[in-house]
Amino acid sequence: MEEENLELKEWIDKYGAVTSYSFMIYGPMSIRDNAIINKGLTLTLVSKGFGDIRYIQLTEEMNPKRAELFGTYRGWNIQWVFPGNVDADFIEDIISEGLEFLRLKYEYIGKIGGNGNAS
Numbered sequence: 001m002e003e004e005n006l007e008l009k010e011w012i013d014k015y016g017a018v019t020s021y022s023f024m025i026y027g028p029m030s031i032r033d034n035a036i037i038n039k040g041l042t043l044t045l046v047s048k049g050f051g052d053i054r055y056i057q058l059t060e061e062m063n064p065k066r067a068e069l070f071g072t073y074r075g076w077n078i079q080w081v082f083p084g085n086v087d088a089d090f091i092e093d094i095i096s097e098g099l100e101f102l103r104l105k106y107e108y109i110g111k112i113g114g115n116g117n118a119s
Helices: 001-017 033-046 063-069 090-100
Strands: 018-026 056-064 075-083 105-112
Touching: 001 018, 001 105, 018 063, 033 075, 056 063, 063 075, 075 090, 090 105
Parallel strands: none
Antiparallel strands: 018 075, 018 105, 056 075
C-alpha cells in the first residue's frame, strides 16, 4: 500500500490531482475476476484513445466492524485511480459491465475527481 501512496503523491505533484472511481463489491472476488475486469478496462481505454493512461487499483476489505461503522455490508471497497482529472463516464460503465458479467453483487459508490468533489 505504501508503494501505491508514493505513486499517487507523484501523480498529484505531476498532474495536480487524481481521479478515483469507487465500487463496493459484496462477496468473494477472485484474482481471475479482477484480471478480467482490468483487462476489459485497459482494452477499452486503449480503444478510446486513452492508451497511454495508467491506473492504480486500491482494494480495502470492509470487515464486519468497518461495515457496521460505515452502515454498509461486508465486502471489498475497490477504487480505480487515474492520474489527473479523468472524466470518462465509460469507466464506470465498463467496470459495472464486468461485474455484471461475473455475476458479482456491487454498488457504484462514486467518482472523486481532480477538483476533490464527489459525484
